[in-house]
Amino acid sequence: MTYIMKITNNLIKEKIVNIKKSQQDLDSFDTKNSKVDRRDFFAKTAALGVTALAGTSLLASEEGERSILKPTKWGTTWGDPVTKNLYGMPSKYEHNVTRRYTKLLASGNYRASITVTPIQESKGIITPNGLFFSRSHGGVAHIDPNEHRLMLTGLIKKPLVLTMKELMRYPSVTRTHFIECPANGGQEWRGPQYNSLQFAKGFMSCAEWTGVYVKDIIKDLGIDPKAIWMLAEGGDSSKMGRSIPMEKVLDDAMIVWGQNGEALRPEQGYPIRLLVPGWEGNLCVKWLRRLDFSTDPWYCKEETSKYTVLKPTGKAIQHFYANEVNSTVVSPSPEIDWSDLKDGDTVEIEGLAWSGMGTITGVDLSFDGGKNYVEASLKGLVLPKCWTRWSYVHTYKKGQELFLTSRAMDDAGFIQPTIDQEELVVGVEAVYHRNAVETWKVEKDGKVTHVQFRSQLGRKANGELVIEGKA
Amino acid sequence: MRKLTKRSLISISVATVLSLGLSACMEDASPKVTNTAKDNSGLKRAIDGGVTYDVINGKFGVYAVNEKAHNGKIKFGRTPTKEEYDEWSSDVHFTGEGLPEGQGTAEEGSEIYDAKCVMCHGDFGSGGGGYPALSKGNAYEMQKSLTNQRLKPDDDGPVRFFGSYWPKASTLWWYIKDAMPHPQTDSLSDDEVYALVAYTLNINEMEIDGQEVDDEYVLNRENFLKIQMPNKDGFEPQIEGPDAEKHIRAYYANPKNFGGQTYNVKNPASRCMTNCQEPTVKVAYIQNGGISDFHPPLTDVRDLPKEKKDLKNFNAQKAYNESCAMCHETGAAPAPGDKAAWSGLLEKGIDKVYEAGIKGTEAGMPAKGGASMSDSEFKMVVDYIVNQSK
Numbered sequence: 001m002t003y004i005m006k007i008t009n010n011l012i013k014e015k016i017v018n019i020k021k022s023q024q025d026l027d028s029f030d031t032k033n034s035k036v037d038r039r040d041f042f043a044k045t046a047a048l049g050v051t052a053l054a055g056t057s058l059l060a061s062e063e064g065e066r067s068i069l070k071p072t073k074w075g076t077t078w079g080d081p082v083t084k085n086l087y088g089m090p091s092k093y094e095h096n097v098t099r100r101y102t103k104l105l106a107s108g109n110y111r112a113s114i115t116v117t118p119i120q121e122s123k124g125i126i127t128p129n130g131l132f133f134s135r136s137h138g139g140v141a142h143i144d145p146n147e148h149r150l151m152l153t154g155l156i157k158k159p160l161v162l163t164m165k166e167l168m169r170y171p172s173v174t175r176t177h178f179i180e181c182p183a184n185g186g187q188e189w190r191g192p193q194y195n196s197l198q199f200a201k202g203f204m205s206c207a208e209w210t211g212v213y214v215k216d217i218i219k220d221l222g223i224d225p226k227a228i229w230m231l232a233e234g235g236d237s238s239k240m241g242r243s244i245p246m247e248k249v250l251d252d253a254m255i256v257w258g259q260n261g262e263a264l265r266p267e268q269g270y271p272i273r274l275l276v277p278g279w280e281g282n283l284c285v286k287w288l289r290r291l292d293f294s295t296d297p298w299y300c301k302e303e304t305s306k307y308t309v310l311k312p313t314g315k316a317i318q319h320f321y322a323n324e325v326n327s328t329v330v331s332p333s334p335e336i337d338w339s340d341l342k343d344g345d346t347v348e349i350e351g352l353a354w355s356g357m358g359t360i361t362g363v364d365l366s367f368d369g370g371k372n373y374v375e376a377s378l379k380g381l382v383l384p385k386c387w388t389r390w391s392y393v394h395t396y397k398k399g400q401e402l403f404l405t406s407r408a409m410d411d412a413g414f415i416q417p418t419i420d421q422e423e424l425v426v427g428v429e430a431v432y433h434r435n436a437v438e439t440w441k442v443e444k445d446g447k448v449t450h451v452q453f454r455s456q457l458g459r460k461a462n463g464e465l466v467i468e469g470k471a
Numbered sequence: 472m473r474k475l476t477k478r479s480l481i482s483i484s485v486a487t488v489l490s491l492g493l494s495a496c497m498e499d500a501s502p503k504v505t506n507t508a509k510d511n512s513g514l515k516r517a518i519d520g521g522v523t524y525d526v527i528n529g530k531f532g533v534y535a536v537n538e539k540a541h542n543g544k545i546k547f548g549r550t551p552t553k554e555e556y557d558e559w560s561s562d563v564h565f566t567g568e569g570l571p572e573g574q575g576t577a578e579e580g581s582e583i584y585d586a587k588c589v590m591c592h593g594d595f596g597s598g599g600g601g602y603p604a605l606s607k608g609n610a611y612e613m614q615k616s617l618t619n620q621r622l623k624p625d626d627d628g629p630v631r632f633f634g635s636y637w638p639k640a641s642t643l644w645w646y647i648k649d650a651m652p653h654p655q656t657d658s659l660s661d662d663e664v665y666a667l668v669a670y671t672l673n674i675n676e677m678e679i680d681g682q683e684v685d686d687e688y689v690l691n692r693e694n695f696l697k698i699q700m701p702n703k704d705g706f707e708p709q710i711e712g713p714d715a716e717k718h719i720r721a722y723y724a725n726p727k728n729f730g731g732q733t734y735n736v737k738n739p740a741s742r743c744m745t746n747c748q749e750p751t752v753k754v755a756y757i758q759n760g761g762i763s764d765f766h767p768p769l770t771d772v773r774d775l776p777k778e779k780k781d782l783k784n785f786n787a788q789k790a791y792n793e794s795c796a797m798c799h800e801t802g803a804a805p806a807p808g809d810k811a812a813w814s815g816l817l818e819k820g821i822d823k824v825y826e827a828g829i830k831g832t833e834a835g836m837p838a839k840g841g842a843s844m845s846d847s848e849f850k851m852v853v854d855y856i857v858n859q860s861k
């Protein structure tokens with residue numbers, strides 16, 4: 001036995017002891033378990049030597065992993081009866097894939113607050129209903145669909161009351177759209193704050209929605225041509241309302257009751273919410289109970305006190321509707337990094353891109369924080385106002401520092417700005433609508449941290465923002 | 472908000488369910504989409520600065536569309552009664568539409584505030600508990616802070632509260648009436664709302680028509696409509712009047728207004744690919760650990776969740792019937808109440824019975840009877856059987 005093989009076998013034995021311990025842990029539901037790290041196991045053995053036996057490449061050892069060599073509990077005993085969990089749940093092992101919250105974004109007792117989506121764990125372009133980000137202004141209402149009504153009022157010749165059953169008899173439309181809180185990334189105008197993809201970009205989710213176009217309901221009700229605004233108002237305790245221009249209402253606004261093939265979850269406004277594709281999530285009023293039509297906007301609390309973008313001029317942008325073109329690297333992330341990769345591994349860098357102004361046309365990737373870019377590939381479905389997956393295949397060099405920055409563009413002609421470009425116009429007090437490029441630093445050990453590439457801004461006598469030290 | 476009492480004759484007729492005879496004259500009032508302008512990429516420009524798409528040959532992009540479904544005459548539902556209509560039309564416009572008569576003083580408001588509001592909004596509206604402050608001092612002075620930018624660590628930021636920031640007072644009246652107090656909304660009388668609005672104006676040191684809103688100032692509908700908010704001209708684009716959509720469209724058509732960056736859609740290869748950043752940029756790192764107060768803590772580990780200690784809701788009899796009875800009631804295994812069989816099994820103590828049941832037995836019992844109970848739950852089922860067999 002060569003020295004290397006000895007070490008290999010010793011490592012395997014040591015590992016098996018660990019794995020056996022883990023297996024025992026797994027056998028008992030009462031015990032907190034350690035992680036069975038198979039990746040780690042193979043990394044060490046593979047690095048130490050591979051032997052060719054009878055033309056087949058195998059590791060030189062008579063031992064191996066317990067879960068392969070020994071019968072497993074799940075491979076030798078009954079599983080659950082099919083009658084268990086008639087509404088299915090994720091594997092218990094997935095319990096850490098969950099929405100999360102921070103006290104810093106909570107009003108008092110979590111009734112006017114937000115929980116955010118673990119997009120570092122997201123697959124494809126659909127967010128499962130239990131992980132869809134949840135924002136409410138008066139808590140999550142639980143509405144009896146039998147008693148709930150939608151009423152249409154205001155400058156309309158034929159006001160209307162609909163039961164949910166009646167509403168759902170209108171011809172339905174199914175569309176896949178993201179919903180994004182415009183405060184996504186809003187804590188990081190003055191520098192990075194979250195070493196987390198979930199918190200840096202998880203104020204958004206994407207789902208397949210089923211409902212009815214508002215225009216299909218109102219077309220025969222005699223809307224007064226002077227009514228150029230619609231109020232959408234919720235039936236929860238906060239009576240959340242927003243004014244929406246009729247032009248958007250008549251384009252693609254929907255009242256939705258279906259989300260990824262089932263009823264909306266209570267957190268998403270069960271039984272019905274408004275969906276205003278591409279626009280601020282706040283406009284997609286949950287627990288919808290009334291549409292009102294008028295000549296002027298309503299100046300609702302959430303369209304004046306909040307959801308406005310204060311610029312260095314002292315003027316604030318109001319009615320800033322669309323979530324602009326945006327993107328992020330999803331893999332790697334601070335949560336799921338590259339510390340397990342070996343030198344020379346070929347790995348896919350993956351991400352999401354989205355635009356509330358149209359359809360994603362391309363994504364570029366930078367390895368130096370946004371100075372120079374290469375073109376990434378889009379993959380999967382590319383739909384309007386929808387999450388779009390992108391991909392770039394990379395050969396990893398252990399010990400190399402990288403600054404991964406993605407930059408998306410859309411068919412409306414917009415491309416993500418640099419932080420400097422965006423802040424020179426809207427400053428650092430905007431809170432909402434931050435869509436500048438974002439950077440993950442891959443450290444020498446493969447760990448990932450959130451950084452930003454930005455210049456120091458200063459002000460001219462007239463208040464205008466300038467880059468300090470710019471020639 | 473358009474209460475039926477203020478509306479046209481037609482609407483009142485509709486409310487009294489005379490819709491049949493009126494329907495013929497309503498067809499011409501259908502809304503029309505005004506956005507027909509196309510950009511050089513051939514796409515229609517939307518009001519938000521983006522693009523929008525038409526249904527072409529039964530397709531909306533990749534989505535197939537049944538156009539007949541959207542062109543037909545489909546109508547469900549009924550006309551609301553006047554009472555229903557008025558009950559839900561509680562919105563208050565800046566024009567005064569929807570604002571009821573009533574009155575209250577700041578002094579009265581102060582008493583209501585101390586009883587129902589202070590626990591969240593703090594003394595004199597100073598905030599706290601995660602809920603918003605209502606005032607940070609003199610509204611006219613604070614409004615001047617809105618040009619502040621925290622570019623450097625010692626810079627003061629802008630003060631954005633009701634007095635300094637909100638453009639309309641109607642927002643406050645409507646919001647208090649419909650959505651406050653937070654745990655029990657829609658519970659204040661109109662007079663109480665006037666009093667609370669007067670108090671809010673008072674702590675923001677505001678004036679109406681040149682007169683300070685002091686403790687004795689009686690706020691009513693008439694003088695409420697004279698309130699001029701210090702920041703009433705602080706917002707863009709212009710959204711009032713019949714040309715609002717035109718103003719909004721023009722605003723978002725200019726990316727310079729909101730910090731948008733553009734590229735040439737027809738020649739995307741012309742976009743910047745090298746040296747795309749200012750040479751002045753530096754890497755900014757998270758300072759002082761950043762925000763890491765995450766619940767639950769971040770991890771990507773796959774393991775089993777900690778068992779919940781609360782076993783109160785576990786029903787051992789139900790679990791027995793579901794998972795054990797098919798053998799233990801049929802003679803394949805010792806039945807509950809079979810004292811002879813169970814006394815033999817219990818000779819070496821209850822723990823041995825637990826252990827055997829959890830692992831499964833050579834006699835053919837699957838581990839935990841094949842059920843997916845926790846160990847603690849399984850032991851409760853064993854206890855349930857054994858207690859009947861003593």
